[in-house]
Amino acid sequence: MSDYLLEMHDITKDFNGVKAIDGIHLQVRRGECVGLCGENGAGKSTLMKVLSAVYPYGTWSGQILWEGKELKARNIRETEEAGIVIIHQELMMVPHLTVAENIFLGSEPRNKAGFIDYDLMNAQAEKLMARLKMSDINVALPVYNYSGGKQQLVEIAKALNKNAKLLILDEPTSALTTSETRTLLDLIKEFKANGMACVYISHKLDEVAEIADTVTVIRDGTHIGTQPMAELDTNKIITMMVGREMKNLFPREAHTIGEVVFEAKNISCWDVTNRERKVVDNVSFELRKGEILGVAGLVGAGRTELACKLFGCWNGDHEGKIFLEGKEISVRAPRDAVRLGICMVPEDRKRHGIVPLMGVGYNITMSVLKRYTSGGFIQSEAELAEIQNQIIRMKVKTAEPLLPIASLSGGNQQKAVVAKMLLPEPKVLILDEPTRGIDVGAKYEIYKLIFELAKQGVAVLMISSEMPEVLGISDRVLVMGEGKLRGNFVNEGLTQEKVLAAAIGQPITEAA
Ligand SMILES: Nc1ncnc2c1ncn2[C@@H]1O[C@H](COP(=O)(O)OP(=O)(O)OP(=O)(O)O)[C@@H](O)[C@H]1O
């Protein structure tokens, strides 16, 4: 029997003549975890879609050997039957179905009469949830009630329920909290110990370093190298990914902080489904011209809800006052916010950020359409020129500017969404997890851009769950916990410990 569970040889896949991956190899032993690394658009997701037959046999070239035999799968069902299960980068839940229905979609337990046995299904779903330490989830509720992170864990529960021999995780933790990530990594280790193999794709290289036995790096669709993790470290992986060493991950630049430009006073928001529950509790803060204000906290702390309220897109009850340049403003909808000079890059790009089938370019200029309309006509040339500019400025990797944005790699979609929100030249820019799913090189570019904006006097409010990022670029850090503002620190000598202690509401004790 072959030493390898999986061998992919010389895989090439093109889209309309443009090669997305070109002659890639990937091998996975039984019980092994292979980390798959590469910049945005390198071809990681494409390679995994070839493997799981999202792109069926015949639509790519090369050879896949599965347990020593050639695999010529025509659809996902066949690869799943073989034991290959993929968790996609973008969430694949059906929002209006319950958690249990999503988990068992297509394989619902049935009673003798052939009807779905809901009691059994819910009971099994509950068992799974318990294993994932998610007993707080009500499996009989529609999945849209839960945050992106929770939905991602449900997706993982669904995959684990399929008895995978090889589990493919494509950016599984980009929406997870630190503790959810911990749960996931421990679970993978447990499954590995029982013989399951996995391919782990992540831009969070410390996770790769922890979980992978072997790392394969691809760049621009070609194979750069495969090495045992024991011979690597995150810096070496970065060097392989970007083709050069990166010493400084945060390009801090001096910028002047001016007068208060934005003020939120006594903001409270209530849960959409449970009107008794406060998700933002009496939060007040000031934001100055040219200031980068980080917002740290555990997921569920109310940060996204606060941002939504400020941007006019919170659907539940809310109260509190917002001032822009000293005047109270009323923001009833995002359109009001943008008109006044407040822009937001949302956390969930698929739900709020993009129109998937519309061209990348038009997704970018959507925020300033008026600029390109005169007398009812769209001045397409000016618009196309702007699109071209933005694509170059943000280094959005796309074969053509008007390709549907959904066909871009995850990270490149994100860059386009950031570009879209910079076009209206905001006074206040709210960024909710702006670097989610973005590779180290592109992160660096986004940080540079944030500093550039700060220098121009834009006030930036940046929500981020990546502590190094918050500490790496903020001038000041707000810490939220359970909807309340629990800390407001100038970022000088601030440590992760101090921020975390504030987030969970512990009294801050200075280390001796
Ligand atoms: N359906 C498609 N049509 C056209 N081009 C595509 C399609 N899917 C992917 N591509 C292109 O193939 C290349 C590889 O994309 P892929 O999604 O595999 O990258 P990735 O390594 O997963 O990146 P990320 O880290 O951003 O998720 C990109 O240039 C992308 O634009």
Ligand SMILES: [Mg+2]
């Ligand atoms: Mg991808």
